[in-house]
Amino acid sequence: MKILVTGTAGFIGSFTAAGLAERGDAVVGLDNINDYYDVNLKYGRLERDGIARSAAEAGKTVQSTKYPNYRFIRMRLEDRESLERLFMDEGFEMVCHLAAQAGVRYSITNPHAYIESNIMGFQNLLESCRNHSVEHLVYASSSSVYGLNENYPFSTRDNVDHPISLYAATKKSNELMAHTYSHLYNLPTTGLRYFTVYGPWGRPDMALFIFTKAILEDRPIDVYNHGKMKRDFTYIDDIVTGTIKALDRPPKGDPDWDGQDPDPSGSRAPYRIYNIGNNSPVGLMDFIEAIEKALGKEAEKRFLPMQPGDVPATWADVNDLVRDAEYAPSVPVREGVDRFIKWYMDFFSIH
Numbered sequence: 471m472k473i474l475v476t477g478t479a480g481f482i483g484s485f486t487a488a489g490l491a492e493r494g495d496a497v498v499g500l501d502n503i504n505d506y507y508d509v510n511l512k513y514g515r516l517e518r519d520g521i522a523r524s525a526a527e528a529g530k531t532v533q534s535t536k537y538p539n540y541r542f543i544r545m546r547l548e549d550r551e552s553l554e555r556l557f558m559d560e561g562f563e564m565v566c567h568l569a570a571q572a573g574v575r576y577s578i579t580n581p582h583a584y585i586e587s588n589i590m591g592f593q594n595l596l597e598s599c600r601n602h603s604v605e606h607l608v609y610a611s612s613s614s615v616y617g618l619n620e621n622y623p624f625s626t627r628d629n630v631d632h633p634i635s636l637y638a639a640t641k642k643s644n645e646l647m648a649h650t651y652s653h654l655y656n657l658p659t660t661g662l663r664y665f666t667v668y669g670p671w672g673r674p675d676m677a678l679f680i681f682t683k684a685i686l687e688d689r690p691i692d693v694y695n696h697g698k699m700k701r702d703f704t705y706i707d708d709i710v711t712g713t714i715k716a717l718d719r720p721p722k723g724d725p726d727w728d729g730q731d732p733d734p735s736g737s738r739a740p741y742r743i744y745n746i747g748n749n750s751p752v753g754l755m756d757f758i759e760a761i762e763k764a765l766g767k768e769a770e771k772r773f774l775p776m777q778p779g780d781v782p783a784t785w786a787d788v789n790d791l792v793r794d795a796e797y798a799p800s801v802p803v804r805e806g807v808d809r810f811i812k813w814y815m816d817f818f819s820i821h
Contacts, residue, residue: 472496473717474562476595477569478519478542479503479512479526481673482610482664485710486566488519491537493714498560499542501569503527506576506583507674515671516542547591555572557598563754565599566717567592567609570641573675574614574779577637588640596647600655606720608713608762611645611661613702613747613784614638623785626663626735626743635779652741658720659740662713665747665786669706669806670813676702677754678807681761681769682814690770691758699754701785702747705801705809714745715795730784747786748799760804764811 473490477483478499487499499519503512503526513523518535520754526544534540545552571577571587592609599607616624618632633639641663648659668678684691721742727733735743762768775784791797814820 471563474498474565476500476567479516483568484515489710498541500545502546516623550594553594557602558803563605565604565607574635574637577635581636584636584640592644596651608656608717609659611663612641613663613665615642623787643765648743652739660716661743662746663703665704667709670810685769690772693771695776697755700750700751702784702786703803704748705806708799712797744791745786745788749788751785752803760807764808
C-alpha cells in the first residue's frame with residue numbers, strides 16, 4: 471500500500487512509519503518539526519530512520535537511507551494548498567494521521583496552537599482524503615476525551631461530552647469531524663484513543679522522561695495528586711502493532727446500528743473508535759518505583775495536589791480492538807521502563 475503517515479518526527483509516528491516501511495509498504499512521512507519540545511530529539515528519530523537532518527531542515531523531500539520505500543517531507547498540515555498538491559502527486563491509498571499539537575498542560579497556556587494544528591490541520595487532511603479517494607484514514611485520538619468520566623474501565627461506548635482540557639476537546643472534535651466525513655462521503659475512518667504511551671525515544675514532556683532526568687540530576691520530582699494516580703501505561707511496540715492492525719482493517723459500517731440507542735463507537739457509516747491501551751492501570755508510585763529500580767537510585771519526591779486538566783486515573787477497555795484486530799499488548803511496565811532507561815543513558819551518553 472502507499473501510505474501517508476503524519477507526525478513522523480514524533481514518538482508514535484516515527485515508529486509507525488518504520489513499522490510500515492519494514493513490512494514493505496511505500497511510506498511518505500510528514501512533520502512540521504515544531505519546537506514544542508527539543509527538536510534534536512525529533513531529528514534524532516528521523517535520523518534513526520535514515521532521514522538526514524540537513525535535508526529535512528531544508529524542507530526537501532528526503533529519501534531514507536535505511537528504508538528504500540520511505541520518504542519524508544517537512545510540511546504543515548495548516549498549509550492547505552501544499553497538502554492538496556502532495557495528495558495529488560502521490561495518490562495515497564491510506565493515511566495514518568499521528569501529527570497533532572500534544573500535551574494537556576500546554577493547552578491551558580497556548581490554546582491557539584491546538585485549534586490551528588488539531589482542528590484546522592485535521593480539516594485540511596479530511597478534505598484531501600475525501601478529494602483523492604483515500605481507502606482508510608486512521609487518526610490519533612486520546613484517552614483524554616474521557617474527561618470527567620469515572621466509569622472504569624473506560625469504554626468507547628461511554629459518553630465523552632465532558633472534556634477538561636482544550637487538548638481533549640480538540641481530540642473529541644476530531645472524532646465528530648471524522649464521523650461527518652464518513653457519513654457524507656463514505657470515507658472509512660478509525661479513531662484510536664491512545665492511553666499513556668511510553669518507551670525509548672518518548673516525549674520529554676511525559677512523566678517517564680521528566681522523572682528520569684530529575685532523578686539523574688539529583689532534583690526532586692513533582693508527584694501530583696499526592697501520588698494517588700493511576701495510568702494505563704502502554705509500551706510503544708504494542709501501540710504500533712495495534713495501530714497497524716487497525717489500519718489494515720477499514721470499517722464497513724454497521725447495518726444494525728440503532729439510532730434510537732446509538733453506540734458512540736460505531737455507526738451505519740464506515741466509522742469506528744477504539745481504545746488502544748494496556749488494559750492494566752499502574753499506580754503512579756509503582757511506576758516511580760520501577761524507574762528508581764532501573765536507575766539504581768531513589769527519587770526525592772515532592773507531593774503536590776492535582777493539576778488543572780488532569781484526571782486521577784485512566785484504564786482502557788480494549789476488548790473491541792482485541793476482537794476486531796487481534797490486538798494483544800504484551801510488554802509489562804517494568805520491562806518497558808528498563809528499555810527506556812537503557813535508551814536514555816545511551817542517547818544522552820550517561821555512564
